[in-house]
Amino acid sequence: MSENKLLRIGSGAAWWGDRVEPAALNAERGDLDYLCFETMAEATVSAAQVRARRDPSFPGYDTYLDDRMRAVLPACMRRGTRIVSNQGWINPQGAARRIVELLRELGIRGVKVAAVGGSLITDRVLELAPTILENGQPTATLKDTLISAEAYMGAEPIVQALREGAQIVVTGRVADPSLFLAPMMYEFGWDPLDHERIGAGSGIGHLMECGAQVTGGYFADPGLKDVPEPWNLAFPIAEVDAQGNVTLSKVAGTGGAITAQTVKEQMLYEVHDPAHYITPDVVVDFTRARIEPLGPDRVRVTGLTGKPRTPTLKVSMGCTEGFIGEDMFFYAGPGALRRAQLAKKILEERFKIVKLDAEEVRIDFLGLNAIHGAATPPDAPEPYEVAVRVAARTRTREEAVKVGREVDGMAVSGVGHTGKRVPHQERTREVIGVWSSLVPRGQVAAHIDHFTS
């Protein structure tokens, strides 16, 4: 790619549950060189492992893989837009095979699809990663509860897959910004150790990885921060140059907004020290970035840079940690809060009667203090309606079930004017606790498999 060429990279998803329509719009009208999908949260891999154990028919990749790919493949293949996606979860080869099937269904032949694996290190993690970062304990303390461990790989294996001719690359666990960095490294030929450019590219990836969070999503606050047509948000498009400068934009005619404010908010999202944002590829420095609005929904970001990468990769370890039982019921009208408070007292006493064995119990008043908890101002006004929301964390599912059973009792054995949802939804769920550690980067080897439609 020539020095003056601008690379156009679009976002296709910011998480597993994200909307599909903006991805299709980016594929059709974004004039993209690359479309990148981020679909994994911290506990995604462990949750997938648990599901795969119980349900042999679960293929182990993004449950929306078909929806997302069907929405974008025709336009992407017609226009020559390459796709980079972490929808492979615990089975990137399976995801690649499925994409090949979908391409064939669409009559699109000869497309190369690569699967990038190697991030799963469950069988080796206890010896490779001695210490849990959050509590300083040995990882051996997780031996009996460990479900899955995966290292966060960087952009290099994706670059290699692109170099080997892949038009679609689907991965397991890869750091979110790396999905967007990889096309820049490949197209501009950036050296993986050029920490200034890799820092810039990773910073751009960070701005892109949360999709609509930079185009007016997770932003509107009516009367203070208004967003036009927030029902019609687009996912962002990065126009990147070979030096690592970027202009953020979106498809014309869509709602939302890209402003200095939306870009700033996303720049520090999930960041701790803004001068040291650690990724597998580099340590990003956001503190010298300059943000310059160029016009409506066009913002230029320059000055993103970085410092040399660390010798280690982060590892996430998912562990079984028991169950959560939860349910809620409702009050409204004069005296609603008083009735809710009495209901709370009744539940606390009944949990003693049924000997609920819980690590933690929480009874909140939704409408008053369920969201901000102890940070709720003591003088907050009394609500007209209030939901009593009950949750307990227990070792066994049998104990967790008691929460819903006692909420059932509130229907006829509680206080006056109690509203309740019947039939109720599933009221227990398994807890997968996530812990972190570090492994030497040399201990994690990516492997790449190629498939052709």
Add this chain to the structure above:
Amino acid sequence: MKARLEQVAHTRSGDKGNTSNIAVFAYEPALYPLLKEQLTAERFKAFHREAITGEVLRYEAENLHALNFVAHGALGGGVSRSLSLDNYGKALSAAILGFTLDVPDELAPLLRERRSA
């Protein structure tokens, strides 16, 4: 005069395990020194009472006219094991908007007022 933080700055929260980062961005560069001076890590933690159980660190990003608060123990034990309805703490960044600041009268024209619909 007194002002609420929402008149001076906008905020966004993000999660990592049991740690929430809440970034606070001055609407106007001229208001940023007020934030630096008055919204200390200590006051930030005290404002949230027992909702933050661990240490609060404050980072300054001058280029963004921003303070980034890293609040340990703010997510009920961690996103996956929290009993909170908002287990990612995505609504947490609204709490601090009620923090009260002293604003010199000459800066009052820079304050935002929530417009009615």
